[in-house]
Amino acid sequence: MTKFPAPASPSRRHLLASACALPLLAACGATARSSTGSPPLKVAALFAGNVKDQGFMEAGWRGLQRAGTELGVQTRYIDGIAPQKALLAQALEDLAKDKPDLIVAHGGQNNEACAEVAERHPGTLFVVTQGAVRGANLASYDVLQEESAYLAGVLAASTTRTGVVGHMSGIRVVPGLKGRAAYAAGVRATDAKVRLLTNFSGNQDDNALSRKVALAQSQAGADVIFTMLNAGRDGVTQVCREQGRRQIGNVGDWVARDPQVFVGSAIADVSVGVFQAVRDLQDGRFPTGEIRKIGLAQRDAVRLTMAQDVSAAVRERIERVAAEIAGGRLHVPTTYDGPEFATPA
Incomplete structure (x- = not known):
């Protein structure tokens, strides 16, 4: 597994460079940590599918990319994992080895695996996006x-x-x-x-x-x-x-x-859940033990578009x-x- 930090790679295990390259973090000033001289947040993510699927997984991946670009966090992800509990749990364990500040498990299929792995790593924060679980170091974000x-x-x-x-x-x-x-x-x-x-x-x-x-x-x-x-x-x-x-x-x-x-x-737009979780952590308001819901009241995230002939x-x-x-x-x-x-x- 690639450790933080490392160059971007096209393989299934990735560390994505944020838009603010590491030498430029101070100039970008995107994170609370970097503005105080502390290192940027490290965020790891698991996508139980292909991040180029033109759908759910790709949307979550875009949220992670946005967090790297706009918030200046270091990001790494694993994709291409079959939605089976044992495989998901092993991938989450692999991500936890590097002790990131936050591990994002994208998709409700991660509920059980993430809850179990989070208990074994109490010093790391976990979030399931489109999830329905919570714990002492675990929250869920649910775009409705x-x-x-x-x-x-x-x-x-x-x-x-x-x-x-x-x-x-x-x-x-x-x-x-x-x-x-x-x-x-x-x-x-x-x-x-x-x-x-x-x-x-x-x-x-x-x-x-x-x-x-x-x-x-x-x-x-x-x-x-x-x-x-x-x-x-x-x-x-x-x-x-x-x-x-x-x-x-x-x-x-x-x-x-x-x-x-x-x-x-x-x-x-489930990318909003991924991005919001990272931003809330950076701002010191990560909702540990909660399930945060995002619905039609937030129209940038949830709405219906229609063709002109409607x-x-x-x-x-x-x-x-x-x-x-x-x-x-x-x-x-x-x-x-x-x-x-x-x-x-």
């Missing part, structure tokens, strides 16, 4: 993607022409399950007659698999599909383009990338619902007990 997912459900039910809408995800982690439940609730609250096809295929990054599921949902009548996938999103996009279907993206703004296919995007009436409806959620007048459901769409053989 279920709030924008609810709006995605309103959009899907408002724009479907067939009366059938789809949902696709991969692994069953808590944020994904909550997002599916919220989407289903948004669909149901908008038009109870709209039929929902919802699927967890078991893989976030397999385009051949996601294409198969999307094609099956399209053939079953779904003309709007909400995808909570990472690198596997492209398979759905291909089907939508071929079949004349529309897609709703998540995490980032997919409407800006492909407005012909994407009728909307349920933005839940009608003014639908936009107004969604803005009203968003205001109700942000103001605490509408509770977003986070559990779902309805039928599921089987993954094709």
Whole structure:
């Protein structure tokens, strides 16, 4: 394992140089430590997936990069780890060997592994972004993607022409399950007659698999599909383009990338959770023992974008619902007990 500090490397174990190179830290003045002559904070991160997946992992990685650039911290990360508890725990142990100030475990799949490893390293702070755990040296930051997912459900039910809408995800982690439940609730609250096809295929990054599921949902009548996938999103996009279907993206703004296919995007910018955790540590207000939630009230992090062809009436409806959620007048459901769409053989 590469130790702090070291040059950037394209391998799976990385130390990223911040925008302020080490000799220039005093000039940049980005960190509280450097301004007082102390060394900059050291932040290590684990991404249980590929940081170039165009989705959840890449967003978290961007938050880490931003912390290096804007806050002047030294950053290191490991990616490409399968979402299995034993493998995640070992990767976290590897990061802990260098005794960084903070270890970021990105994604709710790290909840159990991070809680166990944190107990074994009481002198190091840990955070699970999109997590639901806490401890004496452990906090979680949760960008509430279920709030924008609810709006995605309103959009899907408002724009479907067939009366059938789809949902696709991969692994069953808590944020994904909550997002599916919220989407289903948004669909149901908008038009109870709209039929929902919802699927967890078991893989976030397999385009051949996601294409198969999307094609099956399209053939079953779904003309709007909400995808909570990472690198596997492209398979759905291909089907939508071929079949004349529309897609709703998540995490980032997919409407800006492909407005012909994407009728909307349920933005839940999880990079904000990573960056905020580092900034809170630097500012001396890291929320040890807490779960910090970031929702629609913080529109830079959570919102729904829509394609230009979405009608003014639908936009107004969604803005009203968003205001109700942000103001605490509408509770977003986070559990779902309805039928599921089987993954094709």
